[in-house]
Amino acid sequence: MREPAAYSAHEQLVADARARPELWRLLFGLFIVGVLYVTLNSVLFALIGGLIPPDQAQGFLRGTSALATLVLLMSFGFLTLGVAVAARQMQHRSLRAILGPRNxxxxxFVFVALALTVLGVVMALLPPYGMGEPLTQNLTLSTWVLLLPLSATAVLIQTSAEEVLFRGYIQQCLAARFRSPVIWMGVPSVLFAAGHYAPGVTGDNALLVTIWAFVFGLLAADLTARSGTLGPAIALHFLNNTVALLFISLPDTLSGLALYLLPYEMTETGMLRQWLFVDFAVMIVCWMTARLALRR
Structure with missing residues (x-):
């Protein structure tokens, strides 16, 4: 199966990777990414562990305070660093080449982010109003606004790191070796979904969350292939996580920067599961909006 004509722009991301398309380079590169990410995070959290009381360590790792959430999100920068080192060492490629032409x-990124922001405002103004039960205020509005620039930066670091790895490094390396989008879109999406499989956190919703992540991965891969840069995929991921982490968050994990908290946890199978299905529909609408923004 050959690449569709709609994905011709993807070639500008893949062209320089074709000089060294061997799969062993990708696999060893991922080993480098993993070692750097785990090592640097281990050092970071060892230092943090020496500064906070033992009884607060678990809560810190769950990101239930503003400081903890900031640290956890910014630690994803180690992932981007790992990809930059792996790409340079294994394929003589730069991080800029993975992201796409700067301008x-x-x-x-700006066009898609603006389009999705407008969509979000419109959807917020439409019924239904509320999510079944009253929300809980997590931060005062003044504190939330004060933290917002730093919070948004942290979310951007986290989301761009995941896109650089999955829709950037892995997708481009596979596309340099295989022509079929089934492989270079499907494999990174499966890996992305596997990283979201956490039954210990999400309980009986684990499979549904994993399927959501797989579909999201495919849609982000599609935007990347159509646009020829990671800008649209990062914008889509950034806006999605901004809403989920900074506006209305689940109380279980990474909730410290949210203005409001939902009245149920990730393991809840009643109302939350209904909203997860709604989120599937919203994700598709956001993807379609991003595609329209790219046609400007």
Missing amino acids: QFRQQ
């Missing part, structure tokens, strides 16, 4: 990347 095009910036322009596409």
Whole structure:
């Protein structure tokens, strides 16, 4: 199966990777990414562990305070660093090459982000109003606004790191070796979904969350292939996580920066599961909106 004509822009991301398309380079590169990410995070949290009381360590790792959530989100920067080192060492590629042409990347990111922001405002103004039960105020509005620039930066670091790894490094390396989108879109999406499989956190919702992540991965891969940069995929991921982490969050994990908290946890199978299905529909609408923004 050959690449569809709609994905011709993807070639500008893949062209320089074709010089070294061997799969062993990708696999060893991922080993480098994993070692750097785990090592640097281990050092970071060892230092943090020496500064906080033992009885607060578990709560810190769950990100239930503003400081903890900031640290956890910013630690994803080690993932981007790992990809940059792996790409340079294994394929002589730069992080800029993985992101795409600078001006095009910036322009596409801004257009998609603005389009999704407008969509979000419109959807917020439409019924239904509320999510079944009253929300809980997590931060005062003044504190939330004060933290917002730092919070948004932390979310951008986290989301861009995941896109750089999955829709960037892995997708491009596979596309340099295989022509079929089934492989270079499907494999990174499966890996992305596997990383979201956490039955210990999400309980009986684990499979549904994993399927959601797989579909999201495919849609982000599609935007990347159509646009020729990671700008649209990062914008989509950033806006999605901004809403989920900074506006209305689940109380279980990474909730410290949210303005409001939902009245149920990730393991809840009643109302939360209904909203997860709604979130599937919203994700599709956001993807379609991003595609329209790219046609400007």
